Amino acid sequence: xxxxxxxxxxxxxxxxxxxxxxxxxxxxxxxxxxxxxxxxxxxxxxxxxxxxxxxxxxxxxxxxxxxxxxxxxxxxxxxxxxxxxxxxxxxxxxxxxxxxxxxxxxxxxxxxxxxxxxxxxxxxxxxxxxxxxxxxxxxxxxxxxxxxxxxxxxxxxxxxxxxxxxxxxxxxxxxxxxxxxxxxxxxxxxxxxxxxxxxxxxxxxxxxxxxxxxxxxxxxxxxxxxxxxxxxxxxxxxxxxxxxxxxxxxxxxxxxxxxxxxxxxxxxxxxxxxxxxxxxxxxxxxxxxxxxxxxxxxxxxxxxxxxxxxxxxxxxxxxxxxxxxxxxxxxxxxxxxxxxxxxxxxxxxxxxxxxxxxxxxxxxxxxxxxxxxxxxxxxxxxxxxxxxxxxxxxx
Numbered sequence: 356x357x358x359x360x361x362x363x364x365x366x367x368x369x370x371x372x373x374x375x376x377x378x379x380x381x382x383x384x385x386x387x388x389x390x391x392x393x394x395x396x397x398x399x400x401x402x403x404x405x406x407x408x409x410x411x412x413x414x415x416x417x418x419x420x421x422x423x424x425x426x427x428x429x430x431x432x433x434x435x436x437x438x439x440x441x442x443x444x445x446x447x448x449x450x451x452x453x454x455x456x457x458x459x460x461x462x463x464x465x466x467x468x469x470x471x472x473x474x475x476x477x478x479x480x481x482x483x484x485x486x487x488x489x490x491x492x493x494x495x496x497x498x499x500x501x502x503x504x505x506x507x508x509x510x511x512x513x514x515x516x517x518x519x520x521x522x523x524x525x526x527x528x529x530x531x532x533x534x535x536x537x538x539x540x541x542x543x544x545x546x547x548x549x550x551x552x553x554x555x556x557x558x559x560x561x562x563x564x565x566x567x568x569x570x571x572x573x574x575x576x577x578x579x580x581x582x583x584x585x586x587x588x589x590x591x592x593x594x595x596x597x598x599x600x601x602x603x604x605x606x607x608x609x610x611x612x613x614x615x616x617x618x619x620x621x622x623x624x625x626x627x628x629x630x631x632x633x634x635x636x637x638x639x640x641x642x643x644x645x646x647x648x649x650x651x652x653x654x655x656x657x658x659x660x661x662x663x664x665x666x667x668x669x670x671x672x673x674x675x676x677x678x679x680x681x682x683x684x685x686x687x688x689x690x691x692x693x694x695x696x697x698x699x700x701x702x703x704x705x706x707x708x709x710x711x712x713x714x715x716x717x718x719x720x721x722x723x724x725x726x727x728x729x730x731x732x733x734x735x736x737x738x739x740x741x742x743x744x745x746x747x748x749x750x
Contacts, residue, residue, distance in 0.1 A: 416500020
């Protein structure tokens with residue numbers, strides 16, 4: 356049989372493709388080799404190495420510089436815990452609601468799932484979400500990786516409180532977790548009856564262990580510590596419980612010697628995720644983009660500055676702009692060379708404007724703690740095009 360030159364070349368290409376696949380490499384021409392069969396669980400492309408940023412033994416951050424849109428993949432959602440991630444058998448899980456109620460009740464996971472459910476897209480943020488010791492080689496995820504947005508599914512806490520007959524004189528409740536720290540927080544009844552969820556789903560699947568599997572309390576827009584994970588008990592009362600987590604921690608000293616407690620709501624904030632370290636720019640048009648969010652509702656506007664805050668321009672907000680969720684913003688900038696400082700500031704629907712670091716220091720004093728710090732942050736674009744974090748001292 357006569358073999359043409361085309362047949363020889365095709366055969367050689369197929370052999371190269373098969374050889375590359377056997378070595379774990381992508382073939383030069385994927386059309387010359389059969390693809391992989393279906394998998395029971397989907398995986399990222401082998402070239403994508405995105406992963407969370409581990410921050411010691413108690414937390415890991417979302418790599419914002421590697422993400423698109425506003426939804427955080429479940430396995431990249433930040434985590435924070437005080438006693439490690441517990442291993443809980445969902446078949447043995449239960450939630451007790453008692454105290455100032457007419458019908459103290461124990462709910463199993465199956466019981467919770469029998470109630471009408473809701474799904475909502477919201478951000479979650481640790482109140483200590485700021486890398487205060489960040490150096491110039493700091494990525495957006497290292498700077499503010501303790502915030503993520505997911506679609507949360509569960510039963511409204513108001514439904515369960517109605518089921519157990521919460522008494523009209525009750526004004527607070529205690530939420531308690533099953534973790535080794537037995538984390539507890541006091542929550543006002545007004546929030547519980549408003550938009551609080553007992554969540555058991557995240558991004559279309561059961562909540563992951565780091566996020567509170569099999570069920571957690573979720574308080575949209577409030578500091579993450581109040582959204583108690585691995586929830587096992589709710590006690591209804593007429594006063595706050597003054598727990599360890601809200602007395603020795605999660606209070607904020609002010610410059611005048613007073614301290615603020617129960618500062619639940621997270622204030623408006625923005626974060627440029629591109630360009631940022633370790634990006635190196637080339638001359639020409641650049642799309643500055645990032646995320647903004649507020650515990651007070653929707654983001655109304657994000658301003659971007661390319662001259663270190665001397666002048667500001669309104670960025671374009673990418674739809675959908677949702678309440679209590681990350682909102683992506685975009686702004687075109689023609690970088691012609693030379694050093695520049697790019698910054699962003701968020702404005703929410705209440706009119707609140709994200710403050711400068713100096714304004715925060717003036718209000719709280721140089722000894723301020725690491726809670727609820729939401730300063731305008733920036734990135735230096737060096738003349739070479741290299742982008743680094745703009746460091747600022749806390750005093």
